[in-house]
Amino acid sequence: MSAPLLAAAALHVAYDGILAVQEVHLAVPAGRIVTILGPNGAGKSSLLNALMGVVPCAGCVTFAGHDLAAEGVEARVAMGLSLVPEKRELFSSMSVEDNLRLGRFRLRRGAGGEAALKKIFAMFPRLEERRHQQAGTLSGGERQMLAMGRALMGEPRLLMLDEPSLGLAPLVVRDILEAVARLRDAGVSILLVEQNARAALRIADYGYVLEGGRVVMEGPPATLQADGRIIESYLGFRAAEPA
């Protein structure tokens, strides 16, 4: 396997001296879906925010061979990293279309804006129906689609998704995760944080299990699904599986 697109080594994130992420090693190969699983408060969001540069961290993060230590959020977006945060962080009083166009602000002087918009609307037809509606009036699933669409307008190489299925109906979750799988097939690498382990492992190529800020297990989906102890403690499969 070639060098990974994104690699983190000995990553630590601390808030007011309390460690949220400790000693995490992680790699996302190009064109793959890597998922991070784990219970609430395991440090999953902190990890993504640190990789994006939204919160400070210690350790080494490289993207496409470049050290990210000195790079701010803006520079990381320019390199091709993009984060869809857990709270979506949409521009709620602006229209769906404006939200999408602003996702391309970095590339505003280049061509291809219309084509990119068309691609997003083809991927999420619901957004086209609501293109003039205010983002704040969308349903939960539409908001997630818009957040993903806005991130994709910037043509990222790696898309980081923080709990995209949070609070959504099962059918919508399926739609969103199918879209994620299609994105991977289109060449976008994905780092997917999920509490919904079963759904995430269905599309992922590799997984990490985070607990108390540490990686307690990693491997391909089959390995993770086979480990009874991990399943019971962190993934809640048994509870979800009908007897």
Next chain:
Amino acid sequence: MDLSILLVLVQDGIVNGAIYGLLALALVIVFTVTRIIWVPIGEFVSFGALTLAMLEAGQMPGTVALTALLGLGAAAARLWAARARLTPAGVARCLLTALLPAGLAALLAWACLAWGAPQPLRILAALAIVTPMAPFLYDTLYRPMAGASVLVLLIASVALHLALQGLGLIFFGAEGSRTESLADSLLEIGPLLVTGQSLIILAVTLVLIAALALFFGHTLLGKALRATAVNRLGARLVAIPPALCGHVAFTLAGGIAALGGILISATTTLYYDTGFLIALKGFVAAVIGGLASYPLAALGALLIGLVESFAAFNASAFKEVLVFMIIIPVLLWRSWRMPAALDEGEE
């Protein structure tokens, strides 16, 4: 009070309200985009008016030197901010964007004095001298402390206000000045005498409001500023540069304030510290709009203008007191109705 007096008071109130409205809009732009309560906006009102007055009197205003100095400071600050990744093109851009406006201002001032210029050109020169100070001050003072709390940014603003007011006294002296009116004509509409200048003030205000609405509603840059105001983290995640938004917001606010000062200096005498009082009334109007809503702020400005003109006629000793007392019921009402509105920028 008969009808003619009533009409005069209403006219006065509307004209002054228009100026307060412009300042309120400028304050809302700066606050929503950068979380800075921009107290020194009043100094820009004074600087604009008094710079024009000095150009009229054939003297070189001290603001030219200040703009040049701040331009140098801003260039240095920009280079420092970009020190991690400096390319020759980047260095040139840092220097040009800061030094070009300062050079242009000096050139215009010099041209006005050397050849004498018609009033519109002098107004343009005064705007070109005063406006760039706003983004320059953003670069040198506010940008290095961009992560600070609203309170710390406010304290910095107060300090800057005091410093600029002191400089204003040095530049322009303690005497007040008036400037030439652009239109001396008087218009008679029934019992009402309307001065040409007050029509100009209203027209400029309306054109500016329309232009701002176009800018924020229909250009990508304007939308980027709104996006930053609506969701700071979201704006960072789509790589809208905070510094770009800061520059645009401060340039708009500085220009609007200087123009406001220039407009009223033809109807009333302005001193080096008058701008602060005018800006405070603009601030009250902005607070009526929760420092967030443009239409509410504009309505508030109109209300303040009217209250002020009626207070000046009926109880002139209490004129300012009555105007500033408006803020108390407004704050009570706001904190009772929507307790979170003012704290939005603090998260």
